[in-house]
Amino acid sequence: MRKIASVLAAVGVAGVSLVASQGVANAACRADYACLYSAANYTGLKREDFNSRPNWGQITYNGSSISLYRGDGSQQNVSSMQNRDANSYIAVYYNSNYAGPCFRIRPNGSVPNFQTIPLSIGGDANDRMNSHKFNPTNCQTGTIYG
Template sequence: MKKIASVLAAVGVAGVSLVAAEGVANAACTYDHACMYSASDYKGLKRDDGYSRPNWGQVTYNGTSIALYRGDGSQQNVSSMENRDENSYIAVYYNSNYAGPCFRIRPNGKVPNFQSVKLPNGDANDRMNSHKFNPSNCQTGTIYG
């Protein structure tokens, strides 16, 4: 990639977008993983992760130091999510350590906007704090995706 950029600079080509460099941020969610996004419709900052996470406040978006959960009302909290595991549901919890109200995302399912998710304590947008593959304690949560 550096060699291509050097050649373009040498011949005086300005304003050229290198598709491969941009594509990394927009890459598809990895098979068997969960992907969390800071904006609705799978946009913004992204975390591509193959593990259950008990506290989003201790996990950062890929390539950043920005946590998935930064406190209620933060614009950078997770707002959309994909479940690319074709065999497992993923539960998303209001509290850390897989506790509190929750909802589930079906295998290969997606939730494009957490504002559309309703929990007994209010909406889920910008307030969710952990997720777990194959949940055993979220069997009554609404299923999305």
């Protein structure tokens, strides 16, 4: 009986550490970084990034094997974002390679729910965006949020 309790306790501890390693958003977004979250209001899985990324499908949330983009409408796609760079706008694009409909987040700004961002092609940005770029040159007509 003790052996079973020990095994269960070990499994319980392993389960807790797995949850922690899945990139759950629990720490503040650091200065000069972009933080991307899988759920609204800066919750869920988190990716803290210092660079522009041309394809979210090729990068994962911190401590996870889950891609930031898994196809339109995936519940694990990015749904909120913080821009903690005091000097740069960040553009968020519908397509990879910084293409398609976009919107910008002002320096030290944030968007708590991509579902509130309308896209020029119809619908909203929630769970559909696929790349981001610091100091964009090709998203000058995109609406600024944050």
